[in-house]
Amino acid sequence: NAGVTQTPKFQVLKTGQSMTLQCAQDMNHEYMSWYRQDPGMGLRLIHYSVGAGITDQGEVPNGYNVSRSTTEDFPLRLLSAAPSQTSVYFCASSDTINTIYEQYFGPGTRLTVT
Amino acid sequence: GDSVTQMEGPVTLSEEAFLTINCTYTATGYPSLFWYVQYPGEGLQLLLKATKADDKGSNKGFEATYRKETTSFHLEKGSVQVSDSAVYFCALSGGGSYIPTFGRGTSLIVHP
Numbered sequence: 001n002a003g004v005t006q007t008p009k010f011q012v013l014k015t016g017q018s019m020t021l022q023c024a025q026d027m028n029h030e031y032m033s034w035y036r037q038d039p040g041m042g043l044r045l046i047h048y049s050v051g052a053g054i055t056d057q058g059e060v061p062n063g064y065n066v067s068r069s070t071t072e073d074f075p076l077r078l079l080s081a082a083p084s085q086t087s088v089y090f091c092a093s094s095d096t097i098n099t100i101y102e103q104y105f106g107p108g109t110r111l112t113v114t
Numbered sequence: 115g116d117s118v119t120q121m122e123g124p125v126t127l128s129e130e131a132f133l134t135i136n137c138t139y140t141a142t143g144y145p146s147l148f149w150y151v152q153y154p155g156e157g158l159q160l161l162l163k164a165t166k167a168d169d170k171g172s173n174k175g176f177e178a179t180y181r182k183e184t185t186s187f188h189l190e191k192g193s194v195q196v197s198d199s200a201v202y203f204c205a206l207s208g209g210g211s212y213i214p215t216f217g218r219g220t221s222l223i224v225h226p
Contacts, residue, residue, distance in 0.1 A: 033213070041218075042216060042217070092158075094207075100146045100207070101146065102207075103207070105158040108156070
């Protein structure tokens with residue numbers, strides 16, 4: 001199993017540009033989520049999904065869109081990038097069959113907005 | 115709502131020193147408790163977990179015991195190595211929600 005994969009690893013955008021961060025998992029996990037990690041701020045939840053066709057907002061959703069058309073993929077879209085979105089982005093997934101909900105994380109995408 | 119509080123870092127130790135990183139939690143229901151580790155430039159990975167009271171999770175020389183009476187899940191290691199330098203996150207999940215709750219992370223720096 002590849003686990004959780006994210007592309008790209010690094011990205012530089014100009015203010016106002018849009019892009020999509022890709023996330024995929026091959027563990028048949030229903031729950032997927034996106035976090036951003038900033039120095040001194042810990043992990044902050046952006047959006048999450050409990051299955052294909054179902055998404056919801058987390059703690060810091062503004063400026064980001066998500067969709068979940070398949071169990072495997074959960075892309076994160078930045079509609080109009082701003083310097084405040086410079087961060088490291090992590091995708092995570094977990095099983096929902098048991099009640100333990102151990103999280104599996106991708107390697108991250110390091111985004112700089114100039 | 116649920117919350118996790120862990121000691122602020124950085125924690126700086128010499129190689130072979132004893133490590134404790136404190137973690138306390140507030141939760142409804144009966145959550146599972148986790149320690150995740152993040153090595154430089156990588157994503158988080160599970161270090162250990164405990165799913166019920168008095169369970170002890172262990173991995174790579176690290177241990178933590180689920181203490182319901184003190185709502186704690188402190189991480190310990192008897193002899194740290196330089197390679198243990200990383201950020202450690204305490205977390206809980208379950209208790210009726212898929213969404214985990216993470217602590218802010220504790221940076222550990224181990225000097226030779």
